[in-house]
Amino acid sequence: MATAIALYTFLAGCTIALVARWITSHATEDRGTLSVSQKDPFWGLDIVYQRLFKFDKTHINQNWEAQFKKNGDTFRSRPFGQTEIFTTSPKIIESVHSKDFGSFGVEAFRRKAISPLVGPGIVSADGEEWKIARKLISPAFVLPHGPNLRFFDLHVSRLLERLPLDGSTVDLQPLFHMLSLDASTEFIFGESFNSLGPNGMSIERQKFLDAFNYAITGIDKRLWLRSWNPFIRNKRFWHCCAIAQAHFDKAVETCALQRSSRYADELKDPVLVHELLEQTDDRLFIRHQLMNTFLPSHDSIGVLLTNVFFVLARQPMVWFKLQEEVTSIGDSELNASDLKKLIYLQAVIQETLRLYPSLGMRERVALRDTTLSRSEAENTPLLVRKGDVIMISSYALQRRKDLWGADADEFRPERFLDAKLEPWTIISFGAGPRACPGQRIGIFQVAYTIVRILRTYTGIENRDPVMGFEELQQLASRRIEGHLAD
Numbered sequence: 001m002a003t004a005i006a007l008y009t010f011l012a013g014c015t016i017a018l019v020a021r022w023i024t025s026h027a028t029e030d031r032g033t034l035s036v037s038q039k040d041p042f043w044g045l046d047i048v049y050q051r052l053f054k055f056d057k058t059h060i061n062q063n064w065e066a067q068f069k070k071n072g073d074t075f076r077s078r079p080f081g082q083t084e085i086f087t088t089s090p091k092i093i094e095s096v097h098s099k100d101f102g103s104f105g106v107e108a109f110r111r112k113a114i115s116p117l118v119g120p121g122i123v124s125a126d127g128e129e130w131k132i133a134r135k136l137i138s139p140a141f142v143l144p145h146g147p148n149l150r151f152f153d154l155h156v157s158r159l160l161e162r163l164p165l166d167g168s169t170v171d172l173q174p175l176f177h178m179l180s181l182d183a184s185t186e187f188i189f190g191e192s193f194n195s196l197g198p199n200g201m202s203i204e205r206q207k208f209l210d211a212f213n214y215a216i217t218g219i220d221k222r223l224w225l226r227s228w229n230p231f232i233r234n235k236r237f238w239h240c241c242a243i244a245q246a247h248f249d250k251a252v253e254t255c256a257l258q259r260s261s262r263y264a265d266e267l268k269d270p271v272l273v274h275e276l277l278e279q280t281d282d283r284l285f286i287r288h289q290l291m292n293t294f295l296p297s298h299d300s301i302g303v304l305l306t307n308v309f310f311v312l313a314r315q316p317m318v319w320f321k322l323q324e325e326v327t328s329i330g331d332s333e334l335n336a337s338d339l340k341k342l343i344y345l346q347a348v349i350q351e352t353l354r355l356y357p358s359l360g361m362r363e364r365v366a367l368r369d370t371t372l373s374r375s376e377a378e379n380t381p382l383l384v385r386k387g388d389v390i391m392i393s394s395y396a397l398q399r400r401k402d403l404w405g406a407d408a409d410e411f412r413p414e415r416f417l418d419a420k421l422e423p424w425t426i427i428s429f430g431a432g433p434r435a436c437p438g439q440r441i442g443i444f445q446v447a448y449t450i451v452r453i454l455r456t457y458t459g460i461e462n463r464d465p466v467m468g469f470e471e472l473q474q475l476a477s478r479r480i481e482g483h484l485a486d
C-alpha cells in the first residue's frame with residue numbers, strides 16, 4: 001500500500017513538473033517558421049520512442065541526417081516539453097559559436113554528467129569560469145616553432161615496431177588509440193604512459209585507464225539522460241571516478257616534485273601540468289583542469305587516424321596519390337612546416353574529418369532569450385528562449401549536398417584543393433572562441449604518423465569484412481571495429 005502511494009505521488013509529481021515545464025517553455029508560441037518533427041504535440045512521446053527504439057545505434061549520425069532531410073535544415077522538437085532546435089544552418093551555427101557566443105553555453109547539460117569524473121573545468125564551464133580555465137591552459141598549446149618532434153617520433157617508431165612487415169593482417173585501431181594515449185599523457189604530464197613501449201603500460205596505469213574508460217560509459221549515459229540523472233544508481237561508476245582522480249592527484253604531486261629539473265630541457269614542448277603549476281598551487285583545481293583536457297584529448301588522434309586508414313584501406317587510389325606526394329619530398333626529417341606543404345595529405349585529413357567528424361552532434365543551451373536568423377533570404381528571425389537547446393549536427397552540415405555538391409557523400413579530398421570553402425560549412429574542430437585548442441597539435445601528429453607509415457609500406461589492403469562505417473557513440477563517434485591493413 002505504502003509503495004503504491006509513493007508510486008502515485010511520484011507519478012503525479014512528474015506530471016505536474018512536466019506540465020509546468022511545457023507551459024513555461026512557451027509551447028504555443030510561434031518560433032518563426034520552423035517545422036516541427038513530432039506528432040504528439042504535448043509530450044513528443046513519438047520522438048522519444050523513435051530515438052530510443054528506432055534509431056540504429058550503429059548509425060546515430062545518419063539517423064539525425066535523415067531527420068534533417070525530412071524536416072529541413074532547421075527544425076524543432078519538444079520531448080517532455082523541452083524545446084530543442086536542430087540545425088545545420090551555417091548562419092545559425094555562426095551566431096551560436098561566434099556572433100552571439102555569450103548567449104549560449106554548455107554547463108546546463110554537461111556539468112552534472114561530466115563533473116563526477118573530471119570535476120568542473122573547461123569542458124563543462126560557461127562564462128567567466130570557462131574564460132579563466134581556457135586562459136590557464138592556453139600557454140601549453142602555444143608552440144611558436146611548431147610541435148617538437150623528438151618525443152612524438154619515439155611513440156610513432158614504437159607503433160611501427162608493432163606493425164608486421166610480412167603482409168599479415170593487423171588491427172590498427174587499438175594501436176592508434178595507444179599512440180593517442182601516449183601522446184596526450186606526454187602533453188599533460190610531460191611523461192608518457194608508454195603503452196606502446198617494450199614493456200607496455202604499468203599495472204597502475206592500466207588500472208587507471210580501465211577505471212577511466214568505464215567512467216566514460218557512465219558519463220555517456222548521464223549526458224543522454226540529462227535531468228533524469230539522479231535515477232541512475234551505479235556504485236561502480238563512482239568507484240571508477242575515484243580511482244581515476246586518485247591517479248591524477250598522485251601524478252600532479254610527482255610532477256610538482258620534478259618541476260625544477262623539468263625546465264633544464266628547453267627543447268621540450270610545453271607540458272600542461274607544469275604550465276598550471278606555474279600559475280597556481282591549488283592542487284584540486286589543477287587536477288580538474290588536467291582531467292578536463294585529458295577527456296577530449298586522450299583518444300582524439302586515435303579516432304582520426306583510425307578513420308583515415310578506414311578510408312585508405314577502401315580507396316587504394318588515395319593511398320597511392322599520398323605516396324606520390326610523400327615520395328616527392330624524399331627521406332628528409334620532417335617538421336611542422338614541411339607537413340603543411342603536403343597539401344594532398346592535409347586535404348585527406350580534412351576530408352576524413354568532414355565525412356566522419358568525431359563530434360557528430362553538439363549541443364548548446366540558450367542562457368538568455370535571443371533571436372537568430374537562418375539565412376540571408378529568411379526574414380523571420382528565430383526566437384530562442386532561455387533554456388532552449390540548440391543541437392548542431394556537424395555530420396549532417398558537412399554532408400549537405402546544397403553546400404558541398406552532389407558528391408557530398410563521397411570521399412574526394414580534391415574538393416579541399418579546388419575550391420574556396422564557404423565559411424561555417426565545416427566545424428570538425430568546433431569554431432569561434434570555444435574551438436578546439438589542440439587542433440594544431442592534433443593535425444600535426446596525425447599527418448606525421450601517416451607519413452611515417454607511408455614511408456614504411458608500399459600498399460594497403462582491406463581485410464575487414466565490414467565495408468561500411470559503423471559508429472560507436474562514446475562521447476565522440478568512433479568506429480566500432482578496427483580495420484585491417486597490410
Ligand code: HEM
Binds near residue numbers: 122184301433436439
Ligand atoms: C585531432 C583530433 C581532434 C579533434 C577532431 C578535436 C575536436 C574537438 C571539437 C569538435 C571540440 C569542440 C567541442 C564543442 O564545441 O563543444 C574540441 C574541444 C576541445 N579539444 Fe579537441 N579535438 C582534437 C584534438 C585535441 C587535442 C590533441 C587536444 C589536447 C591536447 C584537444 C583538447 C580540446 C579541449 C581542451 C577542448 C575544449 C575547448 C573549450 O571548451 O574551450 N583536442 N575538440
